[in-house]
Amino acid sequence: MSASLTDEKRRARHAGFAALLRGQMRNIAPFLTLICLIAFFSFASPSFVTLDNVGNILTQVSVTGIIGVGLTFVILCAEIDLSIASVANATGIVVAYFTAQESYVNIANLPLPGAVAIALAFLACTGLGVVNALGITIIGIPSFIMTLAMMQIAAGISALLVRGQIAYKVPDLVSTLGAGSIGGIPWIVVVAAVLLLVGHLVLTYTRFGRYIYIVGGNREAAEYSGLNVKLIIGTVMVISAICSGIAGMLGVAHFGSAQQNEFDTYLLDAIAAVVVGGTSLFGGRGGIGNTIVGLFVLGVLNNGLDHVKIDSFLKILIRGLILLAALVINVYAQRLRETAED
Amino acid sequence: MERGAPVIELLGVSKSFGGVAALRDVGFVLEAGEIHGLVGENGAGKSTLMKIIAGVHGDYVGELRLDGRETRFRSARDALAAGVGMVHQELSIAPDLTVAENVFLGTQPVNKAGIVQWRRMAEEARRLLAGLGLDIDPQARIGDLPIGLQQMVEIARVLFSGARIIILDEPTSALSPPEVERLFSVLRRLRDDGRSIVFISHFLDDILRVSDTVTVFRNGRRIATSPARETHKAALIERMIGAGHEELGESYRADIRLDSASAAPAMLQASGLSLGRAYRDVSLELRAGEVLGLYGFMGCGQIELVRTLFGKLQPDGGVLRVSGREIQLASTSAARRAGIAFVPESRRSMLFHAEPLYKNTSVSTLERISRFFLKPAREREIARAQIDKLQIRPPRADALVGSLSGGNQQKVGLAKWLSFPPKVLILSEPTRGMDVGAKEDVVRIVRGLRDEGLAILVASTEPETVLSLADRVMVMKKGVVVREFKNEVISKDRLLEAA
Known part of the structure; x- marks a missing residue:
């Protein structure tokens, strides 16, 4: 009896350690990828590490x-948002639409004070998000x-x-935040x-953040625990x-223009x-920490490939192959986790 | 095949799952041209036996003879090729396809160019169904047909695949009396054609009416086989549950006295609740400080009923009251806010396996613990209190729930409701798959909660669970409450008799 008990304990501890390693697998792999990329490009190009x-x-x-902040919330809930880039684009255009443009810009727009334009832009992206939320949950x-x-x-x-034209002006606040810098930092x-x-603080330290992980972890159990799953999914x-909208406004200022299909690659x-x-x-x-590592993997990859002589095609x-590799790791880590649970 | 010749013979068959014996040295004979009824409690081994014959379990000890020749089926496809087909309780039809397409699922007739011959398919389907005495439009979408006809189509498919031996698992549980009659006439017709039918059911009246032979299973053993004409319901029940107390704790038949507390206020009242085909006109009253047992066979509607009481399903009609106030439960969170707690029957739908214990025990009461920011220290404190109260092992608030044993996981699923006690606690199959020790824990915990004043509803398909927990018992049968036991002596055979 006592022998089987200690046996059980040992097995539990072993399983706990293995589960820990497996659980960390999804955090370790992207980080290793990032370090490898930085090491490679530092070695391959002297202009990279400046x-x-x-x-x-x-x-x-x-x-x-x-954009990734909001998308992390969505994906943690086991949902997806494919409208992020379009919503960003639309919001950027809305804020420009309500700003006085130079006389050569041929857009029948509606100039309003900057604060109002910004408020309308927020209203626009929030509205689009609400439509998404209602369509999915209701x-x-x-x-x-x-x-x-x-x-x-x-x-x-x-x-x-x-209508096929390009607008350039955005409210001053947007233009400062998108294109200005403070003490050398943009x-x-x-x-x-x-x-x-x-985003990280909300996910880690608030009740709402916990609910996101709970809903994403097991939606059925969340519902049988009496959580308002639809409200949580609608909110994310x-x-x-809204995150896409902010990115859209600042992006328009950053690029210096507001036009169609400007954000397509951001999806x-x-x-x-x-x-x-x-x-x-x-x-x-996962979480925001993961997203930050992912951002740098992509950022270093994009930037690094420009620093080494390589066929731009x-x-x-x-990029596609690296993305595929990451997805394979993602699915594999998920499988490990499932076997750990059984 | 000559009538009366054995088509299937099993000799000394044993099968165990993870060290637990499901079948012990079983012999069984199925003859050509007979309807063979198979009865026994949940876990008695009858389904396991049939799954061996139907090729689902290829890994067993002993011998299986088909037409006198030893054989072993490795898969359901194997068995079907040899003429053994099974119709499961959960029908495997494709609801959006037509009747004809379902009959020929995977074997559509095609011409030389590989084009499906729709007309031929429809004609053959019509002919097959007519052979069963049924007039069903082969072009109808099968999902639009009543369950009874869907089942007929599935039987037609099994027959079309060439089955001479047909195993039916609980075929009557979802059928209305006329549908049962039609099924029986089809079965008799098949028998008269010389085919063999195994009929597994909890409904002893149905078994006795249609079978030629009845076999009783108990605890993985074949207890008796006798001609249906020479036996009766009471004798079958007696054999199913065992006259002696040979398997104490698993199959007792002690008489239990139900004493219902009556003066306490009603916490949950339902009157005239109905939901589609699942259940009709159900009324019940649940008082503080009592445990109401809800007993019925699989598919009797109790699963849907408890989901309705927790706001997961919305009833078509009827009124629900919590503490006397009329309420509509639009969602599970509305039910939770009204003071109703629910522990579902499957652990997969109550737990977050990848999360630590303390996050599992706080999930339903998080609103009471923190307004906005989480308080992990307080959550752990609450988890430790529940660990002590329910004796959860290992007693660590940070243990991953996925690493706990089944019984302990079940306790965690219950614990998440208890740190701020609800008014009403609904437990669905609270002891499913537990060993005797864990079951005793559950009984102790539930009694303790009842004595603290909770109103508790226990729904189960296991008579022992209901009898060991309940102060009052309601029996459901095919979607209707058929009997209530209170302030009287009850025993397992009376419970089975009522269902």
């Missing part, structure tokens, strides 16, 4: 990072399809507002850092849209950053 270039990388990942459309439709809707709004990097930090869809970049970082597409595992293929 202070200037570090600043470049930070700036380059900022827009993705802001009507019951899978998020993949719902946000696919929203991707088109937001793109349509962008197209209607600018404001957009500061905003991204603050939002990532807030709105948060995602895949943001999803890749979150998933490459090790946040599980099946929900419940091959670059696209390499």
